[in-house]
Amino acid sequence: MTNIESPQWKELADIKDELAVRDWFMGTSGNLSIRITEQPVAFLVTASGKDKRKRTSEDFLLVNGQGEKAEATHLKPSAETLLHCEIYNRTSAGCSLHVHTVANNVISELYGDQGSITFQGQELIKAFDYWEEDAALTIPIIKNDADIPTLAESFSRFVNEDSGAVLIRNHGITVWGKNALEAKKRLEAAEFLFQYHLTLQSLRTSPSVIQRTTY
Amino acid sequence: MTNIESPQWKELADIKDELAVRDWFMGTSGNLSIRITEQPVAFLVTASGKDKRKRTSEDFLLVNGQGEKAEATHLKPSAETLLHCEIYNRTSAGCSLHVHTVANNVISELYGDQGSITFQGQELIKAFDYWEEDAALTIPIIKNDADIPTLAESFSRFVNEDSGAVLIRNHGITVWGKNALEAKKRLEAAEFLFQYHLTLQSLRTSPSVIQRTTY
């Protein structure tokens, strides 16, 4: 049975609190999970329909690798639990985070037609373990689908390693990592890069304007 | 008499705290209510002129379906209580939230002449219980009127269901739902969609600029 005193529960609840303060779960969107056992797969996932601004003993429930309840509970797993299953079944990842932000949704729309966005020449790329000076980080962008099994299938094509990130068009980002801190680190770095890029795009870049810093 | 220990009081006070932290009540703007009885209509509404950043026993008072005090108190109901009355008299809604944000006011100005704004192809539309892939969410925008009974009358034309949302031009948004969590969920989803749309509009969309993500 789920132990709400376990380190994994506490770690996931702490991340939920932190992301909630940033308004990364607007409109009860978003879902989070943390692995409990490697084989057979079992993980804690956010219960459906909860207010993520509050911290309660009903925030998460235990599910198996098919996304079915693995404990007796009235709670329902998040509607998008199947995406988390793909991650835990295909890799050894320890944590997966799915959030909607204005920046990640705008990026997913602007670059959705080209199927991915690539960042290069940014120090923050190191959060994704790229250490060479000319390293490039590519985040795939997949089509959104109202049918979750169909969406999970498109998503699974990009789930090959223990950490990664996938944008779903106008449906937020899913980031996973070997453990909770790595997943959060990559999520934050991706959001930073998105905000950076959008800010730069919103500026006029004609040199005459740019060089005026005397008021 | 009003019971400040009641679950409804606490629920409304929690929402007030949460929206206050986001600066959604700038300049003492905004007002909130929660239903106490179905018939005859009675609800708690924010008292006029209070600092919504503080949590006190004078934050709300009980009023009836005509917006009159339903308890002995020196407090005055919010000047816009009549809009909340329209909601509780015409529907079975349980909670109503009115806030000013920069994004909702800008949207109301940009689209005020066309009388509404429609969103489609956004995952967050699901917060409004639209589940089909091609569903469209339309939020009406009404003219502001300094005379509250006149404003309440224009507003009432859009109050037909237990949940809904109406923008008032340069005067914020009013969102209601079956209960407090549903009202808050829809308010957050609407604000997310407004911010998303404004961010996208502020960007240059010439392909040559958009595709430059190497720095």
Add this chain to the structure above:
Amino acid sequence: MTNIESPQWKELADIKDELAVRDWFMGTSGNLSIRITEQPVAFLVTASGKDKRKRTSEDFLLVNGQGEKAEATHLKPSAETLLHCEIYNRTSAGCSLHVHTVANNVISELYGDQGSITFQGQELIKAFDYWEEDAALTIPIIKNDADIPTLAESFSRFVNEDSGAVLIRNHGITVWGKNALEAKKRLEAAEFLFQYHLTLQSLRTSPSVIQRTTY
């Protein structure tokens, strides 16, 4: 002697905490005051060089209508205390708030040459006690001057009533009111109007772009 248990001290300290959380005192900028006695004028003002993110017994000191210390203390009054003196000497105002925000500095630069900015048709104008539908709120913008007595003199030309607001070019806004809540209310409403205006200006307004809300 200053009583740090007095209601005025507490009220000013609460406002300081609230504005500090919003980052309205970046780089130790900004200063605040609250009146203690009407005649002779005495008020509490922020001490110079303090970290406004911390709440201590040395945050404020008592000064007279000439801005001189009115108690034995090693603390120095804020360098801009003379502007607060103008307010308390010329009116019956109870509180004065000076803050730098990105929005108020940008507005002061964009409209500095024309000497003022006027808002009309915004519900938030009511925070300034304008209740008519076609009311207009004008906020003067004065030239900044490194010499504080010179700056105080330009400022004093706009200090005629118990509440008001003046922008100083690239030097923030000063808002005052009959009491602390009124001063804060007007400050927040002004900042909301500034942010609203800047957001609207940053958008492309070509109709073809504006009407695209389907993604």
Add this chain to the structure above:
Amino acid sequence: MTNIESPQWKELADIKDELAVRDWFMGTSGNLSIRITEQPVAFLVTASGKDKRKRTSEDFLLVNGQGEKAEATHLKPSAETLLHCEIYNRTSAGCSLHVHTVANNVISELYGDQGSITFQGQELIKAFDYWEEDAALTIPIIKNDADIPTLAESFSRFVNEDSGAVLIRNHGITVWGKNALEAKKRLEAAEFLFQYHLTLQSLRTSPSVIQRTTY
């Protein structure tokens, strides 16, 4: 050995908390230090790979002027400790702060080719101890280098005084000061100036648009 009860530890931990709340350490980026002894140089620096949102007894460790551990510990100093060494070896500075913000990275990219950015006519310049009305603040922008000793060498060319600020292209800002409060003051003032400048640049400045403030 490091004393986590010392005033310096507490001061650095407080600054870390404050900057963390602002999201200035996204993706575990950023590093901070505070001097313990003048000669031989010893300072506390952030340990590598920690979650800066949490406050623990393993957040900092003591290092010497070569960036080597000066205490028995399993902790590793931040990968960029050599930049802090340059500051403490070359000056009498007491504190150094390195953070990534969207604004500082965008500024570093926009002005990187010209090697610096200059601000003039802004009240906030006073945070850098420029008091004359026509004073100009210039912040150098250096090329980023994945090799930290090479980066530290380029950086050192601008480390001549007890306080200062250097932007590293797409790699944040490093600010130092005589003490922790001065370093934080300058960091905040620099970020304010960056945000101010970017906001102004993002606006259309055609007079016909600018003067429309009636809605």
